[in-house]
Amino acid sequence: MSRTVAFIGLGHMGAPMAANLVKAGHRVRGHDLVPDALDGATRTGVEPASSAVDAVADVEVVVTMLPMGCHVLDLYDTVLSAARPGTLLVDCSTIDVADARTAHERAAAAGMRALDAPVSGGVVGAEAATLTFMVGGGEAEFAEARPLLEAMGKKAVHCGGAGAGQAAKICNNMILGVSMIAVSEAFVLGESLGLSHQALYDVASTASGQCWALSVNCPVPGPVPTSPANSDYRPGFAASLMAKDLGLAANAVKAGGVQAELGLRAAELYAAYAERAGAAEDFSGIVRTIRDQSGE
Numbered sequence: 001m002s003r004t005v006a007f008i009g010l011g012h013m014g015a016p017m018a019a020n021l022v023k024a025g026h027r028v029r030g031h032d033l034v035p036d037a038l039d040g041a042t043r044t045g046v047e048p049a050s051s052a053v054d055a056v057a058d059v060e061v062v063v064t065m066l067p068m069g070c071h072v073l074d075l076y077d078t079v080l081s082a083a084r085p086g087t088l089l090v091d092c093s094t095i096d097v098a099d100a101r102t103a104h105e106r107a108a109a110a111g112m113r114a115l116d117a118p119v120s121g122g123v124v125g126a127e128a129a130t131l132t133f134m135v136g137g138g139e140a141e142f143a144e145a146r147p148l149l150e151a152m153g154k155k156a157v158h159c160g161g162a163g164a165g166q167a168a169k170i171c172n173n174m175i176l177g178v179s180m181i182a183v184s185e186a187f188v189l190g191e192s193l194g195l196s197h198q199a200l201y202d203v204a205s206t207a208s209g210q211c212w213a214l215s216v217n218c219p220v221p222g223p224v225p226t227s228p229a230n231s232d233y234r235p236g237f238a239a240s241l242m243a244k245d246l247g248l249a250a251n252a253v254k255a256g257g258v259q260a261e262l263g264l265r266a267a268e269l270y271a272a273y274a275e276r277a278g279a280a281e282d283f284s285g286i287v288r289t290i291r292d293q294s295g296e
C-alpha cells in the first residue's frame, strides 16, 4: 500500500533512505535545513518542502533522521502542532533512551503515535536498503510501519515498548566498542610477543575469541581483505559515530547505576580517539592509538 510520508533530515543516511521509500512507490515529502541536502533528495523523486510544518501538514507518517536527541525533541515540538492527529512518527535517529521516551510521551500527549527505530548498517546499508531497524513502541504501530521499514532495510526487530529500539542499539554498540578495543589490544600484545597478525587471526577467528570486530572488521591489514584496515581505515563506521553511541551508552549506564566498567572505559577511549580521528577514520583505527601508546 502506498503511503504519504514526510522525511525530515536528508543527510548521509536520510537521503538514501528517503530515495528507497520513493522507489518502493511511496509519496515522500522531504525537508532539510541544508538546501543542498534538499536539492539532492529532490533529484531522487522526493517532493521538496520548504519547512517541517509544510512537510508534515498532510501526511500519514513522519520519518526523522536527525543528528541528536535535542534535534528530534525540537522538531517534534513543531511537528506535533502541525501534523494531523493520529499521525505515526518514526524516529530513526540514534538518540538517548531518555530523549526517545520523552519523544514518545510528547507524541502521545498530542494525540500522535510514535516509534523509535534506530538503524545499523551505515550509509552503505541505507543506499542498498539493507539496514536493520531496532524498534521500540506499540505492536500495532510496528505492524503499520513495517512495510516502510522493509522498503529501507532487510530486517526490522520489535524490541519492546518506548525507547527499546534505542536501548538495543546502544547495548549492541557497547558490545562492539568494547570488543574492538579488546581485539586491537590483543593484536598489539601479539606484536610485542612476536606473533604474526595472520597466526593470531587464524587461531582466534575459529576459537573462543571470535567476534565481528575480528572476523569482519579486523583492525589490522591482511587477514580480512575487505576490512577498513586495508584501505587506510577509511570508514566503514566512523570513529566519531562510535564515540557518540558509546557516549549514549555511558549516559544510560550512569543513569541506571549499572556496573559497566568496560563500557564506560570504552566510551572514554573512543571519545579521546575520535577527537583526533573524527569522521574520516573507521573506528577500527583505534588499534593505531593503542600501538602508538604502547611501550611508553
Ligand code: NAD
Pocket: 008, 009, 010, 011, 012, 013, 014, 031, 032, 033, 034, 037, 052, 065, 066, 067, 068, 071, 075, 092, 093, 094, 095, 119, 120, 121, 122, 123, 237, 238, 241, 244
Ligand atoms: P547527517 O549529519 O549527515 O544528517 C543529518 C541531517 O539532518 C543533516 O542534513 C541536517 O541538515 C539535518 N537536520 C538537522 N536538524 C534539522 C531540522 N531541524 N530540520 C531538518 N533537517 C535537520 O547525519 P547522518 O550520518 O545521516 O546520521 C543521522 C542519524 O543516524 C544520527 O543520529 C546518526 O547517529 C545515525 N546513524 C548514522 C550512521 C552513519 O553511518 N552515518 C549509521 C547508523 C546511525
